[in-house]
């Protein structure tokens with residue numbers, strides 16, 4: 001039985017514009033982050049290849065987003081990964097981290113310039129310190145779409161990501177992309193993990209800035225009125 005509301009058009013009319021205060025388990029992840037010493041296990045012709053990499057991840061709050069009655073608070077992110085000893089970005093990923101308070105659901109949308117995109121979904125409590133999201137090839141909700149060559153030669157069957165938020169304010173990801181490499185029987189576990197430290201603050205979302213400006217304007221008007229009274 002569907003738990004969705006009957007009215008699919010009406011939006012919530014008292015949406016809090018302050019995204020940074022409404023991120024549930026994603027709280028504390030907004031900002032600019034760096035990490036060194038990440039580990040990657042990737043497929044190569046002569047077997048698994050391990051490399052050490054650094055990460056730069058920027059996550060900035062978006063304005064609250066509604067699909068009719070559905071409400072998301074979220075972060076727009078861009079991750080850039082550089083292999084130790086190299087200059088070029090060898091993994092570049094962007095998308096959104098979304099939190100739906102009503103259903104205690106976290107969604108990660110991801111796109112990478114290999115010509116691949118996915119949506120991973122998981123459940124989490126608002127104060128969760130760890131949570132897991134999963135995407136599976138063939139699913140129409142938390143699915144994976146790959147370009148024809150990847151689908152032929154490196155077919156992604158599943159993607160899993162575990163997030164852990166640490167007491168010192170840092171957070172880690174540990175993700176595995178399960179690949180069916182052409183000519184290999186067993187699924188290849190393409191694993192990446194790293195722990196991020198904050199190097200820059202988040203910028204408040206536009207609706208939050210506008211709400212602050214409106215509060216200031218009303219406060220100034222109140223002062224003017226009290227002086228004139």
Ligand code: HEM
Pocket residue numbers: 040042043044053081090091112114116118150154156159175177179190192193
């Ligand atoms: C920190 C994150 C990641 C790093 C550092 C990374 C790195 C790599 C590396 C080094 C390869 C080997 C092939 C090559 O050198 O081009 C590779 C292959 C691949 N990766 Fe990742 N990857 C990451 C995350 C992901 C994610 C999130 C996905 C998709 C959900 C993904 C999908 C693939 C696929 C499909 C291949 C096989 C294609 C090929 O070898 O040309 N990777 N990745």
